[in-house]
Amino acid sequence: MVNLNVNIGNLSLKNPVLTASGTFGYGPEFADFIDLNRLGGFIVKGTTLEPRQGNPYPRMVETPSGMINAVGLQNKGVDYFIEHIYPQIKDVDSQIIVNVSGAGVDDYVEVCRRLQQHTNIKAVEVNISCPNVKQGGMAFGTTCEGAASVTRAVRKAFEGTVLVKLSPNVTDIAEIARAVEAEGADSVSLINTVMAMAIDVERRKPYLSTVTGGLSGAAVRPIAVRMVWQVAKAVKIPVIGLGGIMNGRDALEFILAGATAVEIGTANFINPAVTVEVIDYIEDYCTRHGVDNVNSLIGALDY
Amino acid sequence: MKRIIVFRIVSNTALGSNYTLMKLTPEDNAELPDTCPGQFVQIYVPDSKSTYLRRPISINFVDKKSNQLWLLIRNAGDGTAALMRMKAEERLNIIMPLGNGFTLPSDGERKLLLVGGGVGVAPLYALGHKLVDGGYRPVFLLGARSESDLLMLDEFKALGDVMICTDDGSVGHHGVVTTHEVMNGTFDRIYCCGPMPMMKAVANMVRNSGAECEVSLENTMACGVGACLCCVEPTVKGNVCVCTEGPVFNINQLTW
Ligand SMILES: Cc1cc2nc3c(=O)[nH]c(=O)nc-3n(C[C@H](O)[C@H](O)[C@H](O)COP(=O)(O)OP(=O)(O)OC[C@H]3O[C@@H](n4cnc5c(N)ncnc54)[C@H](O)[C@@H]3O)c2cc1C
Ligand SMILES: Cc1cc2nc3c(=O)[nH]c(=O)nc-3n(C[C@H](O)[C@H](O)[C@H](O)COP(=O)(O)O)c2cc1C
Numbered sequence: 001m002v003n004l005n006v007n008i009g010n011l012s013l014k015n016p017v018l019t020a021s022g023t024f025g026y027g028p029e030f031a032d033f034i035d036l037n038r039l040g041g042f043i044v045k046g047t048t049l050e051p052r053q054g055n056p057y058p059r060m061v062e063t064p065s066g067m068i069n070a071v072g073l074q075n076k077g078v079d080y081f082i083e084h085i086y087p088q089i090k091d092v093d094s095q096i097i098v099n100v101s102g103a104g105v106d107d108y109v110e111v112c113r114r115l116q117q118h119t120n121i122k123a124v125e126v127n128i129s130c131p132n133v134k135q136g137g138m139a140f141g142t143t144c145e146g147a148a149s150v151t152r153a154v155r156k157a158f159e160g161t162v163l164v165k166l167s168p169n170v171t172d173i174a175e176i177a178r179a180v181e182a183e184g185a186d187s188v189s190l191i192n193t194v195m196a197m198a199i200d201v202e203r204r205k206p207y208l209s210t211v212t213g214g215l216s217g218a219a220v221r222p223i224a225v226r227m228v229w230q231v232a233k234a235v236k237i238p239v240i241g242l243g244g245i246m247n248g249r250d251a252l253e254f255i256l257a258g259a260t261a262v263e264i265g266t267a268n269f270i271n272p273a274v275t276v277e278v279i280d281y282i283e284d285y286c287t288r289h290g291v292d293n294v295n296s297l298i299g300a301l302d303y
Numbered sequence: 304m305k306r307i308i309v310f311r312i313v314s315n316t317a318l319g320s321n322y323t324l325m326k327l328t329p330e331d332n333a334e335l336p337d338t339c340p341g342q343f344v345q346i347y348v349p350d351s352k353s354t355y356l357r358r359p360i361s362i363n364f365v366d367k368k369s370n371q372l373w374l375l376i377r378n379a380g381d382g383t384a385a386l387m388r389m390k391a392e393e394r395l396n397i398i399m400p401l402g403n404g405f406t407l408p409s410d411g412e413r414k415l416l417l418v419g420g421g422v423g424v425a426p427l428y429a430l431g432h433k434l435v436d437g438g439y440r441p442v443f444l445l446g447a448r449s450e451s452d453l454l455m456l457d458e459f460k461a462l463g464d465v466m467i468c469t470d471d472g473s474v475g476h477h478g479v480v481t482t483h484e485v486m487n488g489t490f491d492r493i494y495c496c497g498p499m500p501m502m503k504a505v506a507n508m509v510r511n512s513g514a515e516c517e518v519s520l521e522n523t524m525a526c527g528v529g530a531c532l533c534c535v536e537p538t539v540k541g542n543v544c545v546c547t548e549g550p551v552f553n554i555n556q557l558t559w
């Protein structure tokens with residue numbers, strides 16, 4: 001038996017495979033395809049204080065080995081989540097992590113406070129890296145001061161595990177990671193989508209209503225692996241790696257680069273059963289490589 | 304329940320140079336899941352390096368007797384071109400059934416018009432069958448650019464009265480569907496699937512006629528299961544996902 005259990009702060013995951021926010025709905029959307037109880041955890045849709053309608057259609061365009069989205073954090077708000085969605089998922093034998101977004105620091109704090117008061121959710125992922133909203137979002141994630149200010153405030157407001165999700169749209173991601181570590185983040189997750197743009201040349205128009213959006217999928221994986229490797233060397237807290245993971249082999253790239261756990265995003269759209277296949281692959285890989293504890297693979301890059 | 308099913312292609316028959324009618328059966332011969340006319344499937348396209356996401360295609364027909372799924376596909380780009388090239392015995396990975404279907408007529412609704420444009424006739428074939436099984440005799444108004452873009456005419460004629468329009472006048476009424484005289488008749492229920500301008504024109508024409516009217520939207524999709532929120536359409540209830548709350552909508556729900 002391979003031990004697949006990993007820890008992120010006080011949060012114990014039965015295996016290192018999580019789902020990425022915004023790509024897995026709230027979970028039940030995938031219950032026809034996989035047993036949700038098998039997941040290490042699932043990170044639900046970006047949640048804000050007030051309901052949001054998101055950006056106008058068109059919000060998505062396919063690009064080589066990826067897609068650009070500009071959904072813009074459409075969600076029904078934290079109160080709706082607590083009242084209507086949480087009861088449907090609270091008994092899943094896995095860890096539920098809520099991805100939190102806001103236009104200002106107070107929004108992040110209030111969402112976390114309500115989650116703490118009304119749910120048993122043990123962890124939040126603070127999204128300071130959404131490229132698709134005008135206010136807040138990525139604005140916090142691209143400077144050390146911005147990232148630090150949100151982290152500091154959430155750290156005070158939320159007793160559970162605090163993950164901070166980093167933007168790749170910066171010059172030095174390791175510096176941002178160190179800034180949030182210094183403010184008490186339990187973990188950093190990276191990467192969010194890469195700012196991108198595509199043009200319909202016949203119509204001379206951008207494909208997205210917002211002109212620019214965020215690139216995800218296999219196309220971003222080499223960038224993500226590089227950033228995880230840099231950040232893992234720069235901080236002591238556990239790193240969660242994501243960006244373009246399509247299968248088990250891809251997930252192991254992140255673990256070897258220094259990730260304690262991985263998130264799977266866009267791949268769920270193409271293969272809704274990909275998460276459990278990745279879990280099985282990691283276990284099988286450990287067996288093949290004579291590894292009895294997945295933790296010994298973290299950062300085990302030979303170079 | 305939605306399932307991921309590996310299908311074996313039974314036949315893939317070109318209809319002219321731009322369309323294909325693909326018939327498939329589950330590789331393991333398991334019985335096809337129950338479906339309703341108007342629902343769609345998401346196809347993983349093999350052998351197309353430029354196609355990353357699945358492609359949504361309407362259920363054209365489900366033949367319970369032979370356990371076959373039929374898909375009517377137009378060559379619209381690399382993904383659909385790759386599907387057109389596929390041969391019998393090759394395999395396709397498909398998620399189905401997805402979305403909602405057309406609302407069947409309620410008691411007292413007898414006069415039914417099915418309006419299809421181009422490859423938009425695809426789901427109307429399954430719907431026509433269902434209506435005929437229910438004892439109705441639907442009227443079909445089928446429009447296309449030209450004669451060679453009119454699809455499955457013989458099959459539709461076996462189900463009800465068929466009126467034809469072509470943009471270039473090569474066959475049938477010369478003009479778009481809304482200029483066909485049948486549109487002046489009274490109907491209890493109208494079903495419409497085709498290009499967006501056609502559906503909007505039909506919707507505007509029948510909005511105050513007392514007929515219920517449903518259209519099937521083709522918003523660009525990534526997941527097809529309500530997870531990504533990429534496919535939204537503005538409605539009277541705000542933005543909703545076409546893949547889960549549609550693709551079929553009553554025109555009264557839309558903000559057209
Ligand atoms: C619910 C639904 C049912 C459909 N039913 C049918 C059908 O029965 N028969 C049929 O021939 N076509 C159908 N379509 C349209 C079909 O999905 C697109 O033509 C196809 O995805 C184009 O892919 P491509 O790679 O060949 O072309 P691309 O080069 O990728 O695109 C060509 C055009 O297709 C559109 N398109 C591309 N990707 C998607 C996507 N993921 N979702 C929706 N549109 C897209 C693009 O906006 C573009 O205008 C349906 C679409 C939807 C949403
Ligand atoms: C449609 C879509 C919606 C997303 N919504 C969110 C979100 O609400 N919050 C967030 O932190 N990240 C969001 N993301 C980013 C993903 O969680 C992930 O960071 C990114 O897609 C890279 O991973 P991937 O290549 O595996 O998809 C979204 C991505 C996509 C494609």
Ligand code: FES
Binds near residue numbers: 527533534544
């Ligand atoms: S296509 Fe993902 S929500 Fe509709």
